[in-house]
Amino acid sequence: MAIVILIWSLITALVASIVTLASHIINARRNRKRAVGFFHPYTNDGGGGERVLWCAVKAIQEESPDLHCIVYTGDHDASPESLTARAIDRFGVKLLHPPQVVHLNRRKWIEESTYPHFTMIGQSFGSIYLSWEALCKFTPLYYFDTSGYAFTYPLARLFGCIVVCYTHYPTISLDMLSRVRGRSSMYNNDALIARSIWLSRCKIIYYTFFSWMYGFVGSCAHLAMVNSSWTRSHIEKLWRIPDRIKRVYPPCDTSGLQALPLERPTERPAIISVAQFRPEKAHTLQLKAFSVAIKKLDQDLPRPKLQFVGSCRNKSDEERLQNLKDKAVELKVDGDVEFHKNVMYRDLVKLLGGAVAGIHSMIDEHFGISVVEYMAAGAIPIAHNSAGPKMDIVLEEDGQQTGFLAQNAEEYADAILKIIRMPVTERLTMAAAARQRASRFSEQRFYEDFKTAIRPVLCHSTK
Structure with a gap:
């Protein structure tokens, strides 16, 4: 008898819940x-x-x-x-x-x-x-x-x-x-x-x-x-x-960024990374690649700096950012790396305007707005060789190369060094082609x- 009462109570509660939910939906409609x-x-x-x-x-x-x-x-x-x-x-x-x-x-x-x-x-x-x-x-x-x-x-x-x-x-x-x-x-x-x-x-x-x-x-x-x-x-x-x-x-803010001059400071080339501090953005890979590039850098070339720009959604992102700072110290490049958290838009534009290159390393990045922003701003992109950047963005424009695609730390490091070693005229030509390509993704x-x-x-x- 007790089991019957229990089953009946459960059925009654279920029916009551369904009726309540249905009435909510009917009233809402x-x-x-x-x-x-x-x-x-x-x-x-x-x-x-x-x-x-x-x-x-x-x-x-x-x-x-x-x-x-x-x-x-x-x-x-x-x-x-x-x-x-x-x-x-x-x-x-x-x-x-x-x-x-x-x-x-x-x-x-x-x-x-x-x-x-x-x-x-x-x-x-x-x-x-x-x-x-x-x-x-x-x-x-x-x-x-x-x-x-x-x-x-x-x-x-x-x-x-x-x-x-x-x-x-x-x-x-x-x-x-x-x-x-x-x-x-x-x-x-x-x-x-x-x-x-x-x-x-x-x-x-x-x-x-x-x-x-x-x-x-x-x-x-x-x-x-x-x-x-x-x-x-x-x-x-x-x-x-x-x-x-x-x-x-x-x-993508191509119109505002396209107003930035293509010429960049060369005494300390800036490489920018714009992405939320999330695990899939693979910031550590960028840091390792930058460390490899620094070790391979020719003595007569200017020493670059890496600028991380991103936002933190929660405590996990904050911890990820701190781990990244600790990793920079471990790799002995902390003096060459800057961290900019939750910056205002105008500050982001200023940073983009001073960068010779922009780095992106997420595997299967669905699109890659930051890659387009690099291109529009005149920073040559170094993006992951997959998904959006590979299929839609970092493609030739009128037969001219618009950037680099990479998959591992060595390939990223080589791309960084290629950009730093480029004659100014060659870099400006590639940056101009990248900017033209970016106009396809305008706001x-x-x-x-x-x-x-x-x-x-x-x-x-x-x-």
Whole structure:
């Protein structure tokens, strides 16, 4: 009898929960506002994703002035005024008017530290919970994900939203699966797992199951904008909605940076590295390559300096930055390395304007905004020989080389030395070609392609 009562209680509780959830969704659908809700829990990350957010908000404001723009953020100090000021100060993006802000209290459910194991699937399911909070607080006609939380799309559709996304990179890619099969150790494949056949097989099953789920939830998007040829190829294979996928290169500040003079100080050549202090950005590889270059440097050549410029999102990033400083001391190059954390946009432009080269080392960087910024600013890029930089960016322009591609410390060091050894005229010729190439990825080009992609969705909803 007790078991029957327990089962009945569980069934009753389940039914009550379903009814409650259904009533929330029904009420939310009835109260949908003619607005665009931008799901971007971290509005202070300072990276290329945040630039896309503000440019997307501005593009919507220009294309459909009658649509209100809402930003869902987990940053409790964010206000319409502070976010508007941040868009200008950090990225030079002037919004037509301040966006409305909806504060989220459950952002911890998408934080990496919440899931020591099975991080990817934990964050994905956590994003559903966070999106539930967002949509219950404010239900827009358009749900626009600019942070890559594809698992929120089915929920947004249940709330009656038209789902649009800008995908910077797939949460899981076919390359990740191949690395696990090949038992390669990386930041997203622990060395312990890579060494074990059994653990690797288990992870392959996990990744395969996750990729299937990712494909299902991603297919719920009405429109998916992707930032590069590499990302598009993976998303098309995983989501299988090729007719709803549009490649829109991310907005890069090419016009402002192109105004910088190509001539640079030569007494102490500066090599700049612009990237958030995240593990996949592989800053340590850059530091090792710089150390190798210093050791190989000809005595009659000027000694270069390496400038790390980036933002820290959390404590883990802060620790990563400190470890990088310690590594510079260990490699005995700390006197040649500078660290610039959370700099303002105008300060970033000044640093770019003084650099002869820009270094980038993330494997399978989906696009590489920083690489384009180097090129536009007149700094010759040294980028990783994969994905976005290889397929879209560091290509010849009118038959002229625009930069270098590398894969390991030795190759990066050789590229650094080649640039330092270049005659001024040769460097200026390459820098000019790189600048011309960068104009293909301008902020204006983003606005044009973005509006072209989203216009049919906006027009269809009004019919």
